[in-house]
Amino acid sequence: MSQVECFDADRALSRIRELKHLDGPLLPMLHALQDEFGYIDEAAVPLIADMLNISKAEVQGVISFYHDFRHQPPGRHVLRLCRAEACQSMGCGKTISHVEQRLGVKLGETTPDGTFTLRDVFCLGLCAHSPAAMLDGEPHGRVTPQVADALIDSARRRQ
């Protein structure tokens, strides 16, 4: 289950300060913040910019470049469905439409009750078990619509 917590500037500062000594510390800092809060709060941008002596635009530019980084908290569960070629060849499109219909959201969106964020992904390296998916960081193979239903049900039970 992804941890979503309120942004806290002091905690954010201490996380990024720990990484300041690294060569090229920006990506590790952004990952650390996202691990800590579940997302990168806009308020963290000036903190990082100050610490690294770069402009806020540069920090924002990096955040917006990478598909992983987000400014909004995700749902309690993040379900990622692969839609790259290997999974296409095994009908990932069917699974994706099914899950979209079941959850009532499109890829990239979060259910109104905040339970699920649905995301696509281009390859999880599970291409011999297509269609593949990742639920809260755990890999799943042969994700037919039925398997997807079971995954969603199990996540709901855990919440």
Add this chain to the structure above:
Amino acid sequence: MKIYIPCDAAALAMGADTVARAMESQIKSLRIDAQIVRNGSRGLLWLEPLVEVETPEGRIAYGPVSAESVASLFDAGFTRGGAHPLRLGVTEEIPYLKKQERLTFARCGITDPLSLADYMAHDGYRGLEKALEMEPAAIVGEVLNSGLRGRGGAGFPTGVKWRTVLNTAADRKYIVCNADEGDSGTYADRMIMEGDPFVLIEGMTIAGIAVGATRGFIYIRSEYPHAFRTMQRALAIARSKGYLGPNIAGSGKAFDLEARLGAGAYICGEETSLLESLEGKRGQIRPKPPLPAMEGLFGKPTVVNNVISLATVPIILDKGAQFYRDFGMGRSRGTLTIQLAGNIKYGGLVEKAFGLTLREAIYEFGGGTATGRPLRAVQVGGPLGAYFPDSLLDTPLDYEAFAAKRGLVGHGGIVVFDDSVDMAKQARYAMEFCAIESCGKCTPCRIGSIRGVEVIDRIIANQERTQNLQVLDDLCEVLLDGSLCALGGLTPYPVLSAIQYFPEDFRKPAPPPQNGHASQEISKWR
């Protein structure tokens, strides 16, 4: 007695952890003297979770094991190799594995990935031992003579990169491992990092000693959290045992490594984008020259190699360049780690000398399609690779033979499609993927890919088809010739091959318009 249950992500995806928990509780309740080892994967992926037991006649495999079948396995005495419907016999004798030539993957699936003792007991660090007795130029010479070429896709001779870095004077040099394995249909890098991480560390250490670099980075894609965790733990173990740090294996030479996580950008598999990303910037590509070998990470000479290239270095140093180059064909020396993927019956990793034909790989190893329907198209080399029809399946897996057919061996991933595939949709997807993943640096890729999606939508909707096919052809030429890197430069391969070999899919009647519009937007899903 040892029971081996893989911890490879593909095995986990098929329930290996639940199987391990079920086995543990059986062992406890039956009071059996057994130890569970979480090994890497043997690469027989359709059999995962593939559980092995150690017996006097060798390791016996059972698979695919589910948590439900665990009790019956114990009833059948599987810990002594007992008969059971899931019994596959001695692992090494399974034809799929026996027919392979495992050099890079010699240990993968056999050892405990995080046991340095296990690694050493299986010829680990013998390459480094040899390298430490050699002059840097001699190490580079060995890699050069082995004929090893970049396994990430470009096929550039690894030794030539190393020689350039060796001969470039600088106060600091870097070894960077490209573990941003983003091509669909590939998972060899992931398997090595999860199944035999020390071989990558050893290969990078040898590279460092060869070119005079003391620092290195492994850039791992964020879609591989398990590989990242295993690598981080392996790095800590290697450091604690003196195989990383200021005094490598007591040699007085220094080398240290850090694993870094990507953030979901396909383009960061391009070496200059990767370097930008490591430096903490947007992963936009750098024009070449300067080559990274001369001005790479933080402006210093940098070796950037793929995981498989670096993981192959130890065996080359251990057994010699001649041993390695005796495998293969033409200018493609050594072995290729073929990854069978997609709609395939027996998906998995096949390490074979270059020269196996695509047909042999797909049918003799892969067993044809998973659905049992006729094969229609095969994409080799990831999203930038051409789609081959059945008539090209006799092409040998060899860099030059594929290039001659306007194809790409790439990282060795083979994705099979059955006859339900719509090749116009695949062509559209190729352009869409390029649009989503373009770094935006050059116009042909950034804008051309979006125009490409639009043009293909018009072709599918039967709007001025002949003219639009001509426009698409022109557009592809612009991308091929005008893009700064392989993303824009090779996206035309899947598009043009789809049109060339499957023209009938571009002549179908227009589908009924959706929501009143004939064309769909580019996905804004991300």
